[in-house]
Amino acid sequence: MLTRSVESFVKKLYSILSRIEFFDIVKWLPHGRSFIIVDQELFMRKVHPRYFSNQKHYRSFTRQLNLWGFQRVPIGPDQGAYYHQLFLRGMPNLVKKMKVVKFKNGNRTKKSNDVPDFYVLSKFRPLPEIIPDSSPLPCLSFKIF
Amino acid sequence: MIQAQTNISNEELDALLYNLIDEPLGDEEHVVIDNLLSEFNHDPPGDEGHFAIDYYSLPEFNNVISSDDDVVESQKLLLKDSQQNVNKTSKNGRAKDCRSNLLSIRENASNHSYVDFSSINDEEISESTDILGEKIDAVVKFGAYFRSIHFHDNLVSQFNVLVMQVKRGRRLILYT
Numbered sequence: 001m002l003t004r005s006v007e008s009f010v011k012k013l014y015s016i017l018s019r020i021e022f023f024d025i026v027k028w029l030p031h032g033r034s035f036i037i038v039d040q041e042l043f044m045r046k047v048h049p050r051y052f053s054n055q056k057h058y059r060s061f062t063r064q065l066n067l068w069g070f071q072r073v074p075i076g077p078d079q080g081a082y083y084h085q086l087f088l089r090g091m092p093n094l095v096k097k098m099k100v101v102k103f104k105n106g107n108r109t110k111k112s113n114d115v116p117d118f119y120v121l122s123k124f125r126p127l128p129e130i131i132p133d134s135s136p137l138p139c140l141s142f143k144i145f
Numbered sequence: 146m147i148q149a150q151t152n153i154s155n156e157e158l159d160a161l162l163y164n165l166i167d168e169p170l171g172d173e174e175h176v177v178i179d180n181l182l183s184e185f186n187h188d189p190p191g192d193e194g195h196f197a198i199d200y201y202s203l204p205e206f207n208n209v210i211s212s213d214d215d216v217v218e219s220q221k222l223l224l225k226d227s228q229q230n231v232n233k234t235s236k237n238g239r240a241k242d243c244r245s246n247l248l249s250i251r252e253n254a255s256n257h258s259y260v261d262f263s264s265i266n267d268e269e270i271s272e273s274t275d276i277l278g279e280k281i282d283a284v285v286k287f288g289a290y291f292r293s294i295h296f297h298d299n300l301v302s303q304f305n306v307l308v309m310q311v312k313r314g315r316r317l318i319l320y321t
Contacts, residue, residue: 033263085262086262088262088263090267091262091263091265091267092267093267093268093269093270094262094265094267094270096270097270125263127263128267
């Protein structure tokens with residue numbers, strides 16, 4: 001496992017999810033244990049350039065998610081959402097414990113379709129509501145490739 | 146002690162729990178479990194023929210569950226998975242090499258499991274905080290939530306029994 005600067009990706013992602021301005025584009029799901037990009041096109045146009053100016057494609061973003069150990073929900077009501085056990089709504093410090101996953105010989109372990117039932121889980125252990133971030137948004141920056 | 150306020154009785158809980166630990170443990174499993182227990186500073190195996198773990202010697206849960214009802218419901222979740230495990234165990238048989246299983250848990254747990262860390266006090270977490278450690282450590286300390294997939298490994302199922310028993314405030318005895 002490698003440790004990278006959390007600020008580089010995961011903390012930015014957490015910050016994005018705390019912005020009211022982006023709630024229609026990318027948001028936490030009600031249980032707070034996964035997030036979903038509601039509008040991919042708007043995400044790439046309005047959100048992505050502000051935070052990940054060094055990336056051009058959405059595919060690069062999802063690659064980063066995989067690299068940080070996020071898993072995609074393959075089926076069910078949260079299909080398309082991403083989750084990580086250390087990426088929880090209202091628990092920003094937990095993010096500090098996230099690490100980039102290093103795969104031996106470049107081989108990735110087969111991922112399971114057995115996604116926890118976050119709705120049931122949140123019934124017993126509800127997560128704190130997010131505190132909206134009202135600080136100034138990062139400037140839009142477009143990189144010329 | 147949990148009050149029987151739901152459809153599942155303590156007797157049913159017992160039946161399910163003892164189904165899981167009904168099969169005798171092998172020598173290899175003993176060694177692995179003993180090692181794990183020593184990591185948690187638990188007492189070594191006790192009387193001949195079985196060993197007992199007093200729940201009082203285990204770390205207390207960072208309990209965010211407020212009511213007995215919730216505790217029971219949580220257990221029902223665990224038990225649902227456990228029941229699936231009973232079926233899987235009977236089909237697959239006991240794992241031959243528990244030590245390799247343990248290593249497998251340590252190395253691959255992040256890819257195959259979901260531990261619910263929501264009960265951790267987020268404000269106390271810093272860069273140096275060791276919250277993960279071993280996955281089982283997390284289970285014992287934080288009452289992690291296990292999925293049925295974990296029960297592919299008999300050792301995990303044993304420990305989950307332990308965790309469930311701890312939650313219930315009961316004394317666990319693994320018969321050999």
